[in-house]
Amino acid sequence: GAVVSxxxxxxxxxxxxxxxxxxxxxxxxxxxxxxxxQFPKQSLMLMxxxxxxxxxxxxxxxxxxxxxxxxxxxxxxxxxxxxxxxEDSSFYICSASVxxxxxxFFGEGSRLxxx
Amino acid sequence: GQNxxxxxxxxxTEGAIVQINCTYQTSGFNGLFWYQQHAGEAPTFLSYNVLxxxxxxxxxxxxxxxxxxxxxxxxxELQMKDSASYLCAGMDSNYQLIWGAGTKLIIKP
Numbered sequence: 001g002a003v004v005s006x007x008x009x010x011x012x013x014x015x016x017x018x019x020x021x022x023x024x025x026x027x028x029x030x031x032x033x034x035x036x037x038q039f040p041k042q043s044l045m046l047m048x049x050x051x052x053x054x055x056x057x058x059x060x061x062x063x064x065x066x067x068x069x070x071x072x073x074x075x076x077x078x079x080x081x082x083x084x085x086x087e088d089s090s091f092y093i094c095s096a097s098v099x100x101x102x103x104x105f106f107g108e109g110s111r112l113x114x115x
Numbered sequence: 116g117q118n119x120x121x122x123x124x125x126x127x128t129e130g131a132i133v134q135i136n137c138t139y140q141t142s143g144f145n146g147l148f149w150y151q152q153h154a155g156e157a158p159t160f161l162s163y164n165v166l167x168x169x170x171x172x173x174x175x176x177x178x179x180x181x182x183x184x185x186x187x188x189x190x191x192e193l194q195m196k197d198s199a200s201y202l203c204a205g206m207d208s209n210y211q212l213i214w215g216a217g218t219k220l221i222i223k224p
Contacts, residue, residue: 006157043202043216044158093157103148104212106157 002028002098006107013084014115021079021110023094029074030096034104035067038091050077084114117141119215121203126221127193135188135201135218143208147179147186150202152217158202161188190220198222 003026013019023033031052036044048069049057056069068080081088091111095104118140127133139147146165150158164170164179164186176189188201200217207213 043214045214046212091155095157103160103163104150104158105160109155109157111155 002096002105004030004094004096004105004107006094006110008110009108010111010113012113012115015085016083018080018082019084019112021081021092021094021112023077023079023096023107025075025096028096028098030077030098031074032097033071033077034095034097035069035077035079036093036095038093038109044093047079052077081112084112086114088112089114117205117207117213119203119205119213121201121215121218123216124219124221126223127190129193129195129222129224131193132189132191133193133220135190135203135220137186137188137203137215139184139186139203139205139213139215141205141207141213144181145206145208145210147177148204148206148212149177149186149188150204152200152202154199161201193222195222195224 005024005026007022033050035047037047038044046059047062050069050071052071052074058064071077091109093109095106097104121137148163149161151161152158162177164177169178174191179186200219202217203215204212
């Protein structure tokens with residue numbers, strides 16, 4: 001199957017700093033990638049849809065100035081959490097669709113802890 | 116509104132069979148998906164149903180009834196490694212996935 005790699009897996013940072021998470025499609029080109037946030041014991045919450053070469057589409061309630069998404073190439077999308085605060089601590093996951101819509105392949109996820 | 120309902124937690128015995136149910140309400144319908152998610156890991160795709168009926172894939176099968184807005188995931192010959200959360204997701208007319216909260220499956224020896 002298609003491989004999506006996410007980095008870093010774990011990150012701990014101080015409040016007020018910015019954190020960048022990378023999502024790469026290793027063996028295919030992904031024109032669209034999706035960014036999710038998952039709090040403990042809750043389902044995936046779609047944050048935004050990242051489109052190569054254009055602006056990301058953010059879900060309602062997600063601050064686009066706080067969660068910066070850049071899809072600079074067909075194999076790389078980045079999520080930057082700017083001025084992170086403890087309430088931003090969560091599991092962030094990216095995914096890409098190959099073939100059938102909805103058949104998503106997920107990155108390993110990035111666990112962010114903001115102190 | 117759009118909604119996905121599935122039980123919060125289920126317990127089953129190693130070697131047995133378990134059925135995880137999911138009911139959905141979406142604006143339009145473009146398929147029903149099941150994903151497996153082990154604790155602390157990202158989800159992995161299990162199945163996709165868009166037509167009524169049963170799709171079998173080894174020990175896992177998924178069923179869909181569009182008229183009832185209902186799906187189930189059937190796991191046979193349960194193994195300890197099947198302990199995970201199982202996420203049901205419906206795809207709406209805009210090809211957006213609406214996610215359920217997941218069913219935590221606990222397998223006991």
